[in-house]
Amino acid sequence: MTARQSHRVRGPSPAVDRHAQPDRFRLFYVDDSGSASSGIVVYSWLECDATAWRTGWQSWLHLRHSLQARYRIPVDYQLHASTFAAGRGNPSTDPDWNRQKHLRRTVMRATLAQIAATPGLSVGTVYRRTTARRHAYAHHRADVYQRLVTHLDISLAEHHEHGLVFGDGDGSDPTYTAAHRALTLDRRRVVEDPQFPGARRNIWLQLADLVAWTAYQHLHRAQNRQFAWHWYHTYLSALDVHGGPLAL
Numbered sequence: 001m002t003a004r005q006s007h008r009v010r011g012p013s014p015a016v017d018r019h020a021q022p023d024r025f026r027l028f029y030v031d032d033s034g035s036a037s038s039g040i041v042v043y044s045w046l047e048c049d050a051t052a053w054r055t056g057w058q059s060w061l062h063l064r065h066s067l068q069a070r071y072r073i074p075v076d077y078q079l080h081a082s083t084f085a086a087g088r089g090n091p092s093t094d095p096d097w098n099r100q101k102h103l104r105r106t107v108m109r110a111t112l113a114q115i116a117a118t119p120g121l122s123v124g125t126v127y128r129r130t131t132a133r134r135h136a137y138a139h140h141r142a143d144v145y146q147r148l149v150t151h152l153d154i155s156l157a158e159h160h161e162h163g164l165v166f167g168d169g170d171g172s173d174p175t176y177t178a179a180h181r182a183l184t185l186d187r188r189r190v191v192e193d194p195q196f197p198g199a200r201r202n203i204w205l206q207l208a209d210l211v212a213w214t215a216y217q218h219l220h221r222a223q224n225r226q227f228a229w230h231w232y233h234t235y236l237s238a239l240d241v242h243g244g245p246l247a248l
Contacts, residue, residue: 052120
């Protein structure tokens with residue numbers, strides 16, 4: 001037998017079940033909220049099956065074109081919840097609209113309602129209350145994220161799925177990558193390190209930011225944000241995979 005012939009000799013190929021259903025693949029868009037002053041750590045996410053991604057994206061584009069037509073808020077304007085709700089910036093090209101700060105609440109409620117009305121979409125929130133501050137608070141924040149990733153990994157395994165996590169930021173915080181790499185490799189269902197496409201360019205992450213901010217207002221109950229205390233319950237609880245924020 002020649003060397004070339006020997007190279008072609010192979011063992012039997014594994015049997016392939018052509019009727020087996022492939023594992024479903026889920027996408028998770030995660031953002032955080034909370035503050036060291038309140039001691040509350042919040043991580044919220046939007047999730048959908050990869051097959052529903054196109055429908056979700058079309059829903060968001062429809063919303064943004066609607067906001068542009070009604071309020072002259074450009075489609076590419078970043079809806080950052082804490083800035084928008086506080087009345088900072090000029091989201092509209094109409095100066096009169098920008099001066100009426102209460103109108104921003106209408107936009108935020110419309111966005112939450114659009115999330116609730118989008119087929120195939122779920123949300124989730126995990127949180128922790130702590131008396132820790134400053135560096136100790138950062139430790140709790142990292143720990144909650146690691147527990148979140150583990151929680152998602154277990155859930156994916158239970159449903160015979162795999163998933164990919166997208167987060168806001170530039171990826172320079174090592175705690176996010178460390179949380180993913182701490183998963184048991186031979187059983188993990190969350191694939192890859194977290195991806196950071198940037199919220200300015202990614203509508204899903206802007207929506208995740210709004211969900212996280214809304215969850216934080218629901219938990220914190222600050223007097224100057226009383227208008228948003230019940231938004232999570234009103235718009236998002238029915239979509240929440242746990243029925244409401246989950247303490248970790």
